[in-house]
Amino acid sequence: MSEIFELFAAAIPGTERALHDELRELGFSSVRLNRGGIPFRGPLEDGWRACLESRISTRIQAMMLRFPAPDQDALYDGVRKVDWTPYISHKTTISVSSVCNASSINHSGFAALKTKDAIVDQIRAKGGRRPSVAKDDPDVRVFLYILKDRAAVYLDMSGDALHRRGYRVQTGEAPLKETLASAMLRLSGWDRKTPLIDPMCGSGTIAIEAAQWAANIAPGLARERFGFERWANFGKEEEQLMRELRGKLRSSVMGQVPRIVAGDIDADVLEIAKKNARSARVKLAFKHRALEDMQVSDHYTTIVTNPPYDARMDADLEYCRGITTAFSRLHGWRVALLAGSPDYEKTMSIEPALKIRIPNGDIKCDFLVYDVE
Ligand SMILES: C[S@@+](CC[C@H](N)C(=O)[O-])C[C@H]1O[C@@H](n2cnc3c(N)ncnc32)[C@H](O)[C@@H]1O
Numbered sequence: 001m002s003e004i005f006e007l008f009a010a011a012i013p014g015t016e017r018a019l020h021d022e023l024r025e026l027g028f029s030s031v032r033l034n035r036g037g038i039p040f041r042g043p044l045e046d047g048w049r050a051c052l053e054s055r056i057s058t059r060i061q062a063m064m065l066r067f068p069a070p071d072q073d074a075l076y077d078g079v080r081k082v083d084w085t086p087y088i089s090h091k092t093t094i095s096v097s098s099v100c101n102a103s104s105i106n107h108s109g110f111a112a113l114k115t116k117d118a119i120v121d122q123i124r125a126k127g128g129r130r131p132s133v134a135k136d137d138p139d140v141r142v143f144l145y146i147l148k149d150r151a152a153v154y155l156d157m158s159g160d161a162l163h164r165r166g167y168r169v170q171t172g173e174a175p176l177k178e179t180l181a182s183a184m185l186r187l188s189g190w191d192r193k194t195p196l197i198d199p200m201c202g203s204g205t206i207a208i209e210a211a212q213w214a215a216n217i218a219p220g221l222a223r224e225r226f227g228f229e230r231w232a233n234f235g236k237e238e239e240q241l242m243r244e245l246r247g248k249l250r251s252s253v254m255g256q257v258p259r260i261v262a263g264d265i266d267a268d269v270l271e272i273a274k275k276n277a278r279s280a281r282v283k284l285a286f287k288h289r290a291l292e293d294m295q296v297s298d299h300y301t302t303i304v305t306n307p308p309y310d311a312r313m314d315a316d317l318e319y320c321r322g323i324t325t326a327f328s329r330l331h332g333w334r335v336a337l338l339a340g341s342p343d344y345e346k347t348m349s350i351e352p353a354l355k356i357r358i359p360n361g362d363i364k365c366d367f368l369v370y371d372v373e
Contacts, residue, residue, distance in 0.1 A: 002043035008154065009050055009057035010037040014358035014367065015183035019056040022186060026053050047157040048228060048242065052220035052249060055182035055213060058161055061143060061154035069151035070104055072114050078151055079118035079144075087155060088119060088140050089232040090129035098144035105146055115144045115153065139230040159227030166222035167280035172202040172269040176306050176338070178219070180360060181209040187356065188304050188336035188369055195301045197261040199291040204273030204284070206304050207262035211282035214257040218249040222280070263287035263294070292326045302334045303327070309340025309363060321347040328372060336369045344368065 007028075011019045019038050023031045028050065030041040037057070040046070050060045067078035088094060096119070098112040105111050116133060119142065124130040141156035163177040184206065190196055192214045198206040212219060220226070228234060229242065262277070262284045264270045270288055277284045307323055308315040320343035327335045328349050339345060340363045345352065354369035 002045065004041055005044060005047070006039060006041055006063040007047050007050065007157075008037050008039050008061045008063060009054060010059040010061065011056065012058060012177070012180055012183065012358060014356045015056055015180070015187070018183045018186040019054070022054060022056050023050070026050070044157075044228070045241070045245075048226070048245065051158050051162065051226045051228070052223075052245065053218050054162065055209065055219045056179055056186065058163065058177075058179050060157040060162070062157055064153045064155055066150065066152045068149060069146055070149045072105065072110075075105060075111060075114050075146075075151060076118045079115045079153060080122050082153060084119050084122055085126055086233040087231045088123055088131055090123055090127055090131050092131045092139045092230070092232055093134035093137075094119065094131050094140045094142065095134060095138040096142045096144060098146070100146040101148075103146045103149045105149075111144055111146060115142060139227075141227060157226065157228045159225065159230065160223075162220070164223070165219050165280070166224065167208070167276060168203070168205075169275050169279050170203065170272045172266075172272050174308075175203045176205045176360065178205055178209055180338075180358070181205040181306075182213065182219070183358070184304055184306075184336060184338055184367060185210050185213060187354070187367060188302060188334065190302045190304065190334075190336075193258055195259040195261070195299060197263065197294075197301055197303050198305045199261075199263040199287075199289075199294055199303060200305050200307050201262035201264050201273050202269055202306070204262050204276045206306065207260050207273070207284050208277055208280045208282055210304070211257055211260045211277070211284060212280060214254075214260070215282065216252055216254050217281070221246060221249060257283070259285060261285045261287055263289055263291070265290045291323060294326065294330075296330055296333075301330075302336070303330070304336045306338045306340075306360075307344065309365070315341055315343070317343045317347070320344050324348040327370065330372050333372050334369065335372055336367070338365050338367050340365045342366070 020033045028040045047060050064082045069075040096112040096116045098108040100108045120130045143154040145152045163179040324347045352368040356367045358367045
């Protein structure tokens with residue numbers, strides 16, 4: 001039987017609940033709600049599947065070992081206790097990053113260096129030659145966390161961050177990360193069956209993620225490869241298993257999706273959204289129009305959107321009031337927005353049914369959900 005690992009799905013702060021629900025729905029075991037990310041348990045193949053199937057996680061890691069690390073020798077010895085040879089050979093390039101908190105070892109650069117030394121020394125002792133360190137695009141990434149003198153070493157499974165789906169050909173101004181767009185969709189309560197609109201779609205991220213989710217297109221299918229596919233032990237047999245897994249996911253794609261509309265006032269950015277949607281193999285309806293001109297149909301619809309948020313985008317109080325006034329006319333609709341300016345909440349005439357602080361990169365945002373009466 002395969003060894004069972006503690007796996008960790010990293011999350012954008014504020015999106016943990018959505019990620020927790022997603023991982024449970026995907027059938028992973030021992031999924032626990034936690035801050036910063038969601039731990040679960042399973043063989044490494046579950047980590048492969050999480051990389052392919054999670055729309056919300058930013059990165060999947062496998063825990064290698066936890067141990068007391070009150071000083072540098074204990075850190076070095078602890079890291080050497082892990083057998084790194086299944087993952088790293090002398091031909092592999094590696095990188096180590098670390099975070100230290102409330103511990104005697106309080107310099108993260110130094111902790112990373114010690115960890116790297118311990119790994120490199122082990123590989124050299126076993127085979128005579130040592131792996132090299134690469135800052136850019138390493139084959140294997142190792143993460144070390146030290147909290148209150150206790151270390152935890154994780155092996156990254158994702159490689160490039162998971163928001164890099166591989167379908168985006170071009171971006172507009174201020175594109176959302178795909179993982180954040182997917183978290184917003186789940187948190188909005190959208191049922192994947194009723195129509196959905198992003199009337200300020202920019203490069204189309206929210207609408208594309210919505211269409212992929214509704215059609216059950218696994219977000220990792222367009223990715224060329226993940227970090228674990230570059231591990232030393234990833235051979236012909238594993239390649240075959242991965243091909244089978246991808247094949248299974250491809251065969252569970254559904255043809256029928258609800259109407260998903262991507263609109264924007266800017267015709268040029270809409271062309272970018274069209275290109276991205278084609279590349280992501282999803283069908284959207286595109287509308288070149290201002291949000292304020294939106295027609296309210298009788299059909300219940302959900303809006304999930306990310307309006308302009310700062311002066312650079314001319315989003316002052318009056319602008320925000322214009323947008324929220326347009327939202328208030330959509331009686332019976334659900335409106336979910338990632339508000340990078342407090343003026344959206346301030347000018348909305350009703351209280352949000354849900355409000356979660358979620359950063360969008362370094363911009364403080366509130367994710368607000370309204371049921372417009
Ligand atoms: C922050 S960007 C959205 C980025 C998008 N989520 C993405 O991932 O690329 C905001 C978008 O709103 C559009 N916009 C601004 N005012 C608008 C209005 N009144 N009606 C429709 N679209 C508008 C802008 O052209 C811009 O593309």
